[in-house]
Amino acid sequence: xxxxxxxxxxxxxxxxxxxxxxxxxxxxxxxxxxxxxxxxxxxxxxxxxxxxxxxxxxxxxxxxxxxxxxxxxxxxxxxxxxxxxxxxxxxxxxxxxxxxxxxxxxxxxxxxxxxx
Amino acid sequence: xxxxxxxxxxxxxxxxxxxxxxxxxxxxxxxxxxxxxxxxxxxxxxxxxxxxxxxxxxxxxxxxxxxxxxxxxxxxxxxxxxxxxxxxxxxxxxxxxxxxxxxxxxxxxxxxxx
Numbered sequence: 001x002x003x004x005x006x007x008x009x010x011x012x013x014x015x016x017x018x019x020x021x022x023x024x025x026x027x028x029x030x031x032x033x034x035x036x037x038x039x040x041x042x043x044x045x046x047x048x049x050x051x052x053x054x055x056x057x058x059x060x061x062x063x064x065x066x067x068x069x070x071x072x073x074x075x076x077x078x079x080x081x082x083x084x085x086x087x088x089x090x091x092x093x094x095x096x097x098x099x100x101x102x103x104x105x106x107x108x109x110x111x112x113x114x115x116x
Numbered sequence: 117x118x119x120x121x122x123x124x125x126x127x128x129x130x131x132x133x134x135x136x137x138x139x140x141x142x143x144x145x146x147x148x149x150x151x152x153x154x155x156x157x158x159x160x161x162x163x164x165x166x167x168x169x170x171x172x173x174x175x176x177x178x179x180x181x182x183x184x185x186x187x188x189x190x191x192x193x194x195x196x197x198x199x200x201x202x203x204x205x206x207x208x209x210x211x212x213x214x215x216x217x218x219x220x221x222x223x224x225x226x227x228x229x230x
Contacts, residue, residue, distance in 0.1 A: 045220075
């Protein structure tokens with residue numbers, strides 16, 4: 001399958017700082033990228049959907065001003081967690097898809113964020 | 117409100133036997149279903165999918181069955197191998213939903229015993 005690379009794989013930051021997570025599609029152009037969050041022993045929860053060159057669509061309950069998503073090119077999307085708090089500590093995973101809705105989406109390896 | 121439910125948090129199966137993982141959904145608008153395999157601290161890996169117009173899809177050792185009337189799908193792995201030990205997530209999507217990300221179940225931890 002296609003390769004989606006997520007960086008960093010883990011990060012520790014202090015409360016109040018911002019953290020940027022990158023998601024890259026390495027061998028295909030991703031028209032749509034998705035950001036998920038997973039708490040321990042829970043399912044992956046969709047946070048937002050972004051299409052290249054347009055604003056992200058956030059799921060209900062996700063603060064768009066806190067979780068800034070930029071999808072500036074067909075191979076790169078970034079998620080910035082602003083003013084991080086300990087409750088933002090989680091596993092963040094991106095996925096990327098080319099083409100239409102029923103084209104398969106491929107996942108990055110995830111980023112473990114710990115806010116201290 | 118869990119729209120995709122995997123009611124078994126874990127499942128233990130002997131190597132060589134069949135593993136059957138179950139998934140139920142409540143949203144009748146879902147029209148595409150997927151199974152992912154996930155190891156700790158890694159992203160999910162796609163296994164197999166099925167469109168709502170089908171009732172079965174097979175790929176090697178993996179077969180997914182869909183029962184639309186019961187809003188139920190299952191993943192069969194046969195024969196089970198030690199490398200199959202992982203958490204398996206069922207996911208669903210509604211093509212006409214606009215924001216078309218996946219809705220995941222909570223996962224089932226499959227343990228293959230030698």
